[in-house]
Amino acid sequence: MLSEKAKELIKKSHIVSFEGWEKTYPSEIVTIFQQADNEGRYLTDEDILRITKIAPHLATSLKQAQILRDDVTEIVNSSRAEVLATFSQIIEPGGGLYPPMRAEACWRDFWHFLRCITYGIAGQSTNYTSKEGLGYMEELYQELQVPLDAMVLGLRNLKVFSLKQFTAAEAESLAPYFEHLISQMEQFSTD
Numbered sequence: 402m403l404s405e406k407a408k409e410l411i412k413k414s415h416i417v418s419f420e421g422w423e424k425t426y427p428s429e430i431v432t433i434f435q436q437a438d439n440e441g442r443y444l445t446d447e448d449i450l451r452i453t454k455i456a457p458h459l460a461t462s463l464k465q466a467q468i469l470r471d472d473v474t475e476i477v478n479s480s481r482a483e484v485l486a487t488f489s490q491i492i493e494p495g496g497g498l499y500p501p502m503r504a505e506a507c508w509r510d511f512w513h514f515l516r517c518i519t520y521g522i523a524g525q526s527t528n529y530t531s532k533e534g535l536g537y538m539e540e541l542y543q544e545l546q547v548p549l550d551a552m553v554l555g556l557r558n559l560k561v562f563s564l565k566q567f568t569a570a571e572a573e574s575l576a577p578y579f580e581h582l583i584s585q586m587e588q589f590s591t592d
Contacts (some may be wrong), residue, residue, distance in 0.1 A: 497548030
């Protein structure tokens with residue numbers, strides 16, 4: 402059962418921010434990204450077409466985000482398998498992701514982390530996170546005693562399995578979008 406504090410922190414743990422994007426993109430594009438984020442979903446094919454019509458130079462990055470969206474289940478499942486191989490006791494009684502609903506929340510977070518990363522990729526901006534939202538997420542993880550080492554490993558594996566979808570040159574150009582969120586999470590305190 403979640404505490405009232407945890408419920409409040411969940412509402413505030415909004416880690417994406419498109420602040421400053423209006424300096425680069427028309428408001429219509431920012432609105433499309435914001436709506437997708439508000440709905441907790443990846444960009445749809447329709448969103449991608451609308452953005453491409455307004456900003457054709459984003460076609461390649463939008464296609465890359467689309468590839469990750471389409472492979473999210475496989476990417477998250479592979480990342481989860483690596484976390485479970487490294488932290489084999491984590492879902493057992495007494496483990497950091499026990500009972501099963503805690504583990505499911507963790508895997509859901511992986512899905513959402515990749516969603517957030519795809520926004521950065523699609524918009525060609527590594528500045529896609531909210532410092533305030535990440536602060537609330539850090540507090541939430543402390544409140545729920547989320548095993549941060551497992552979460553960071555999961556993020557690192559999201560990067561590994563995502564980048565396998567691309568050529569070496571593409572992977573190199575996409576890595577900073579993953580590293581941005583990984584570095585933010587690595588700064589979380591475990592106190």
